[in-house]
Amino acid sequence: MRRLFAVPPLVMLAMLVLAAVVGVCLFGDALSPHSPTAQNLRLRLRPPSWLGGPEGYLLGTDRIGRDIVARLVMATRISVAVALAGTLIGAVIGTAIGFVAAHLRGWAEEAIMMLVDVQASLPFILIALTLLAFFGNSITLFVVLMGLNGWENYARLARGVVLSAASQPYAKAVKALGASPLRLYLRHLLPNVAGVLIVQFTLNFPQTILLETGLSFLGLGIQPPLTSLGQLLGEGRDFLLNAWWIAVFPGIVIVLTTLSISLIGDWLRDVMDPTLRDGGRS
Amino acid sequence: MNLRFLGMKAFRTALTLWLVVTFVFVVLRTSGDPLVSLLPADSEPEVIAYYRTLWGLDRPLPVQYLRYMAAVFQGDFGISLRDTRPVIDLVTERVPATALLGLTALALALMVGVPLGILAAVRRNTLLDRLTMAFAVLGFAIPNFFLGILMILTFSLTLRWLPSSGTGTPWHLIMPACTLGLATAGALARFTRSSMLEVLRRPYMRTAQAKGVAPGGRILRHALPNAAIPVVTVLGFSLGGLIGGAIVTETVFAWPGVGRLLVSAVAARDLAVVQGLVLLIAATMVIANLVVDLLYGLLDPRIRVASVDA
Numbered sequence: 020m021r022r023l024f025a026v027p028p029l030v031m032l033a034m035l036v037l038a039a040v041v042g043v044c045l046f047g048d049a050l051s052p053h054s055p056t057a058q059n060l061r062l063r064l065r066p067p068s069w070l071g072g073p074e075g076y077l078l079g080t081d082r083i084g085r086d087i088v089a090r091l092v093m094a095t096r097i098s099v100a101v102a103l104a105g106t107l108i109g110a111v112i113g114t115a116i117g118f119v120a121a122h123l124r125g126w127a128e129e130a131i132m133m134l135v136d137v138q139a140s141l142p143f144i145l146i147a148l149t150l151l152a153f154f155g156n157s158i159t160l161f162v163v164l165m166g167l168n169g170w171e172n173y174a175r176l177a178r179g180v181v182l183s184a185a186s187q188p189y190a191k192a193v194k195a196l197g198a199s200p201l202r203l204y205l206r207h208l209l210p211n212v213a214g215v216l217i218v219q220f221t222l223n224f225p226q227t228i229l230l231e232t233g234l235s236f237l238g239l240g241i242q243p244p245l246t247s248l249g250q251l252l253g254e255g256r257d258f259l260l261n262a263w264w265i266a267v268f269p270g271i272v273i274v275l276t277t278l279s280i281s282l283i284g285d286w287l288r289d290v291m292d293p294t295l296r297d298g299g300r301s
Numbered sequence: 302m303n304l305r306f307l308g309m310k311a312f313r314t315a316l317t318l319w320l321v322v323t324f325v326f327v328v329l330r331t332s333g334d335p336l337v338s339l340l341p342a343d344s345e346p347e348v349i350a351y352y353r354t355l356w357g358l359d360r361p362l363p364v365q366y367l368r369y370m371a372a373v374f375q376g377d378f379g380i381s382l383r384d385t386r387p388v389i390d391l392v393t394e395r396v397p398a399t400a401l402l403g404l405t406a407l408a409l410a411l412m413v414g415v416p417l418g419i420l421a422a423v424r425r426n427t428l429l430d431r432l433t434m435a436f437a438v439l440g441f442a443i444p445n446f447f448l449g450i451l452m453i454l455t456f457s458l459t460l461r462w463l464p465s466s467g468t469g470t471p472w473h474l475i476m477p478a479c480t481l482g483l484a485t486a487g488a489l490a491r492f493t494r495s496s497m498l499e500v501l502r503r504p505y506m507r508t509a510q511a512k513g514v515a516p517g518g519r520i521l522r523h524a525l526p527n528a529a530i531p532v533v534t535v536l537g538f539s540l541g542g543l544i545g546g547a548i549v550t551e552t553v554f555a556w557p558g559v560g561r562l563l564v565s566a567v568a569a570r571d572l573a574v575v576q577g578l579v580l581l582i583a584a585t586m587v588i589a590n591l592v593v594d595l596l597y598g599l600l601d602p603r604i605r606v607a608s609v610d611a
Contacts, residue, residue: 133316136317137316137320140317140541140590141317141321141583141586141587142542142545142586143545144545144548145545145582148548148567148575148579149324149575150328152566152567152570152572152575153328153333153338153572153575154328155570225441225442229444232444232446233444233446233549236444236446236549237446237549237552237564238568239564239567239568249446252447252450255450256450256553259450259453259454259458263458266450266454267451267454270444270447270450270451273444274444274447277441277442278442281438281441281442282438
């Protein structure tokens with residue numbers, strides 16, 4: 020258990036970055052005096068204030084003179100919220116499906132695991148693009164799509180863990196005491212598999228952010244007047260030549276967020292699973 | 302090779318393909334009238350009548366389903382909304398560009414990722430090892446649309462070394478291929494490293510050392526073939542990443558491949574093109590996965606035995 024508290028410096032840094040991202044989401048309004056939608060046509064495409072841009076615009080302005088800092092705060096909030104909602108939906112649905120598969124066994128389990136394999140063998144962006152094309156874009160469909168991304172990982176994990184846990188004496192005892200299957204799964208098995216699922220969550224979350232920002236970048240995800248980090252980047256692409264800051268700062272926020280969560284996730288996985296500890300002393 | 306292993310893999314592949322076709326069929330039916338979705342609005346009545354019969358839209362749903370499958374497996378995906386040409390023609394003329402980009406990216410990833418992974422494992426815990434791992438993590442965390450934009454900003458707009466978009470010369474290929482290959486290179490480096498570390502501590506490596514095999518020979522002839530087995534699996538996983546990445550990368554660099562066609566078709570809701578591309582890309586992926594699986598079984602006899610038992 021001592022290892023749990025020996026946090027490597029890089030992971031420490033990642034935690035600080037993640038805390039900063041959360042801070043921006045919660046208290047971001049304090050970072051800029053401007054509204055993310057306030058236009059100032061006399062201050063279009065101006066560089067960051069420390070590069071000779073106008074006072075009060077720390078990271079410059081976009082094509083209609085909106086403050087980049089304020090835009091970034093709004094975009095970060097939406098990107099994080101969409102990814103969080105999506106990852107949660109995926110985790111809940113996937114875990115439930117995994118439990119059902121482990122409970123039913125037989126052909127139902129086979130069918131579920133086959134679906135898991137199919138989804139795992141195709142790039143999810145293909146499925147997402149199909150649904151967006153046929154049903155048209157809406158924020159609801161988009162969040163559901165984010166949730167569909169990655170459910171198969173939870174299903175596979177939950178099923179595996181339940182199958183091995185169900186043969187443990189405590190599960191048999193609970194069953195013998197007459198607990199309903201639902202109670203067995205939710206009260207007794209879920210807490211025991213929570214660790215594995217949380218690690219999966221930290222691995223899945225960055226992927227969901229990348230999917231959301233990628234689709235929004237292509238103009239197929241979050242639509243104006245809403246904005247996301249990917250949508251901002253996509254907007255900035257048209258102004259690379261004379262206003263690089265519009266595209267670069269959202270990109271940096273994406274990288275910092277996904278990188279820090281991945282690092283924390285990798286570390287958590289190593290801490291929780293001794294067999295994965297890459298033979299540090301051999 | 303074991304016949305049962307082959308048969309099982311082929312069955313899985315066929316099953317996946319069938320599920321994908323069924324998925325597209327269901328989406329097509331639940332989102333509206335297929336004739337409106339898949340044909341241009343100003344289509345000739347004869348064309349509409351032709352497709353009505355071809356897809357059996359006047360028949361019961363199960364018949365429609367079978368007709369649809371038959372049409373799809375013959376390469377008939379409908380007609381593009383935007384330039385009123387058969388989808389299959391539009392797609393096939395875009396395939397070479399994507400194949401060129403994807404294969405170059407894959408070659409690049411192999412040439413960078415595998416040697417880096419080997420070096421990192423051999424020179425474990427040195428600066429080189431740390432840098433390789435940092436590269437691998439970064440390769441995963443940088444979305445390729447951002448990487449592409451950073452490259453355009455640096456090499457096209459600032460240094461003016463490379464063209465920012467389009468195709469034609471080998472120079473045009475450099476940035477898209479690097480953008481697309483980076484994540485795969487990182488994943489390969491990471492897996493090669495851990496796989497090599499696993500192999501390097503095996504007793505037969507010590508035996509080789511005791512026999513007096515030179516370090517280079519030990520690494521390349523004794524360790525690498527065994528370490529390569531898990532790396533092939535990563536290659537299988539990477540195919541999906543490469544195809545997903547190509548969709549974005551081609552758009553960033555205006556590369557005239559199937560990925561860019563798909564994005565523009567989704568944006569314009571050119572549904573015939575979307576369904577054709579999705580089916581063809583999925584089929585390519587599934588078959589590529591089958592090849593990787595078979596390769597894997599060929600490399601490691603234990604796998605094909607184990608998966609038959611499973």
